[in-house]
Amino acid sequence: MRLCELSTPFEKDGYDWTEYPRPQMKRDSYLSLCGKWELSVAKDKKETALGEIIVPYPPESRISGISRPLGKDEQYVYRRKFNLPTEFDSENIILHFGAVDQFCEVRLNGTVVGGHNGGYLPFSFDISDCVKSGENLIEVKVTDTLDTDYPYGKQCFKRGGMWYTPISGIWQAVWLEALPDGYFTDLKLTSSLDSITIETAGGKEEKTAVIHTENGDIIHKWTGNATTVKIPSPRLWSPDNPYLYTFTITDGTDEIESYFALRTIDIKKEKDRSYICLNGKPYFFHGVLDQGYFSDGIYTPASPRGYEYDILTMKKLGFNMLRKHIKIEPELFYYYCDKYGMIVFQDMVNSGKYNFLIDTALPTIGLRKGIKHRASKRRRTMFERFAGETVKHLYNHPSVCYYTIFNEGWGQYDADRIYTEMKKLDSTRIWDATSGWFKGKSSDVDSEHIYFKKIKLSARAERPLVLSEFGGYSCKVENHSFNLDKNYGYKTFAGEKELCKGIKALYTEEIIPAIKDGLCAAVLTQLSDVEDETNGLVTYDRQVIKTGEAVMQELSQRIRQEFDKVAY
Numbered sequence: 094m095r096l097c098e099l100s101t102p103f104e105k106d107g108y109d110w111t112e113y114p115r116p117q118m119k120r121d122s123y124l125s126l127c128g129k130w131e132l133s134v135a136k137d138k139k140e141t142a143l144g145e146i147i148v149p150y151p152p153e154s155r156i157s158g159i160s161r162p163l164g165k166d167e168q169y170v171y172r173r174k175f176n177l178p179t180e181f182d183s184e185n186i187i188l189h190f191g192a193v194d195q196f197c198e199v200r201l202n203g204t205v206v207g208g209h210n211g212g213y214l215p216f217s218f219d220i221s222d223c224v225k226s227g228e229n230l231i232e233v234k235v236t237d238t239l240d241t242d243y244p245y246g247k248q249c250f251k252r253g254g255m256w257y258t259p260i261s262g263i264w265q266a267v268w269l270e271a272l273p274d275g276y277f278t279d280l281k282l283t284s285s286l287d288s289i290t291i292e293t294a295g296g297k298e299e300k301t302a303v304i305h306t307e308n309g310d311i312i313h314k315w316t317g318n319a320t321t322v323k324i325p326s327p328r329l330w331s332p333d334n335p336y337l338y339t340f341t342i343t344d345g346t347d348e349i350e351s352y353f354a355l356r357t358i359d360i361k362k363e364k365d366r367s368y369i370c371l372n373g374k375p376y377f378f379h380g381v382l383d384q385g386y387f388s389d390g391i392y393t394p395a396s397p398r399g400y401e402y403d404i405l406t407m408k409k410l411g412f413n414m415l416r417k418h419i420k421i422e423p424e425l426f427y428y429y430c431d432k433y434g435m436i437v438f439q440d441m442v443n444s445g446k447y448n449f450l451i452d453t454a455l456p457t458i459g460l461r462k463g464i465k466h467r468a469s470k471r472r473r474t475m476f477e478r479f480a481g482e483t484v485k486h487l488y489n490h491p492s493v494c495y496y497t498i499f500n501e502g503w504g505q506y507d508a509d510r511i512y513t514e515m516k517k518l519d520s521t522r523i524w525d526a527t528s529g530w531f532k533g534k535s536s537d538v539d540s541e542h543i544y545f546k547k548i549k550l551s552a553r554a555e556r557p558l559v560l561s562e563f564g565g566y567s568c569k570v571e572n573h574s575f576n577l578d579k580n581y582g583y584k585t586f587a588g589e590k591e592l593c594k595g596i597k598a599l600y601t602e603e604i605i606p607a608i609k610d611g612l613c614a615a616v617l618t619q620l621s622d623v624e625d626e627t628n629g630l631v632t633y634d635r636q637v638i639k640t641g642e643a644v645m646q647e648l649s650q651r652i653r654q655e656f657d658k659v660a661y
Contacts, residue, residue, distance in 0.1 A: 094578050095577040096575060097574065098388075099574075100634060101394065101634050102636065103396045103635070104156065106398055107396075109127075110125070110149055112425060114265070114268060114423060115189075117280065117282075117351045117424070119349065121348075123269070124181070125266065126173060127266055129145050130145070131145060131173070132170070132171055134163075134167050134169060135168045136166055143161065145158055146159050148171070149266055151260035151261060153259065153261065154260070154389065162259070168234055169234070169235040171231075171262070172230060172231065175269075181271040184273075185219060186219070187220070188206070188267075189215065189267065189270070190217065191266045191424075192214060192215060192264055192421070193235060193264070194237055194260055194262060195210065195238070196210045197210075197233055197234060197235045197236070198233070199218060199231070199232070201229060201231055202224075202230055204223045210243065212237075212244070212264075215265070215424075235261060237262070242445075244476065245443070246420050247384065247418075247420075248260065253579070260392045265423045266423065273347050275295060277294070277349055278294045279295065280293055280294075280349065280351060281293075281488060281489065284353055284355050286357055287323060289321070289338070290319065291319065291320055293342070294318065297346065301344075302320075303341050304322065304339075306324065308325065308326060329354075329355050330372075330431075332408075335432060335434030337352045337354050338355070340353070351489075354431065354491035356371065356372055357521075358370070360557060361375070366554065366659075367553075367556050367557045369523055369557045375660040377613055377614065379614075379615065379653075380414030380416055380436070381414075381416070381616065381618075381619060381620045382562060382617065382618045383620045384418045384420065384620070387399055388633045388635075393423075397423075397425045397429075400426045405433060407435065408434070410638075411649025411650070412649070414436040414616075415435055415436070415437055416440065416562075416616045417437055418500075418619075419442050419443050419503075430493075431490055434492075436492055437490070437493045438495040438497065438616070439493050439496050440500055441479075441480050441497065443500060444475060445466065445472060445504025452501055456530040461530040465506075466504065477511065480498070484496070493522065494523060496522055498525065498527070501528065501529035501530060501531075501542065508526045508527050508533040509526070511526070512533070524537045539552065539553060539556045540559045541561065542562040542563070544565055544618075548560065548563060548603040548607060550607050550610060550611075550612055560604070560615040561616050563599075564617040564628070565619070566583065566596060566599070567626075567627045568586045568591070568592040568628075570627075570639065573632040575633050583618075589637075593639070593641055596645075601648070605655050608656050613656070613660075
């Protein structure tokens, strides 16, 4: 099989991941540890040096400098030396990892400071007792067996079709910060249409927030862990006007820079239909499936500009929503969605083994009842733990409006119970319990996938109707395709003009007519090509946009006009 190395425009940025990785809890003390590390592979108590790796790119990726999969019974061992900056004179030094796949143990100067399991969420360690002036040595030992009891996404040892190259090791930013005693450990922001509720963990009793507005600063003082601030002449956040309020919060010793937006997302009934409402008004969510894979770094683009490109390109094509498909991205991705005005429908990352017959073939032809998955206690514990941590991790991002718990039955179990528990954790978002099929009793929406037949849908009065996947139209662009021999998609077009005509017909003849029958959100597969899949609106290397901007913008306008006519 002939596979092609594809370069993205973002590689020209010099593989730079030093931008502050946590924009909603930003401090002055910051030292990036991204860049060159030493990597070794350990097996049978022997360790072999592989050379330099560029963090945060997974070792399987070309731009990491390694381009090597982790073998059976192997472990990767990362090492990096660093000196503390002179201004890091605090007693509390915190070491942060954005994500490490799948299990890791971290040592500093020979002492174990902690470990972590699960490949998608951030974690940190207080290394104050181990760090020293002068040179320090970090060691990170990684094990990744692609344990399917843990969330794993679309990683597969036998990649191909809709399953992709697995990654391992450090794939998000690594960094240090120095903090005063009694520092803020957490910040939770809950907005309404005219106020923001600020909750903190840690910090001293007396706190001050300075909120910057167009009409001057609001200075708000309080004691305790929570307060609500009214915002005069509020500006609401939306894709058309993604207004962010910046603010600082201090307790006299610790100070954080952050931001929030005023927006609500809920379900209301209008004209005997149920709609998802943004800021109290029915809204059509015109979106694409976004899997977050890149030809340069697989899970991690060569620079954060890769995320900006995807978001801004989809906005240029008229979309207002990305369905982030079974992957949790670095916080910078969600920050850019907040900043540029792109709504996120966020999937939980799937666990459990996949079965093509049960999970795809039979449901596609309509056999969707009487099939149940079983989950071990270990898998249930891991999935529910990580789902809860995902909700907490993304809570402050106004762009995140909707969660999907299970996709097409992949690892699905106890959907009704988990829906209830997740809704209690975060009642400020919309919850899609079962995207595609195998529906239970409990969900905020009815969520359908249609690929191989005409789209004919009718909403129930009590629930909004979401077409959470459709399309999958394939167009392979010469010199910009990963697999030269194989191609994967649901309907093939010979060239970009033919693809554009096909997409236009799909929206004109099937999606727009479905709006009068209650459709209020639609997710086209997909943003970009991924490995064998060539059903993206842009190529895997982000070098070619396959569809015309004018055509896509016109379709967006027609969708909005039809929806406004029906819903208002």
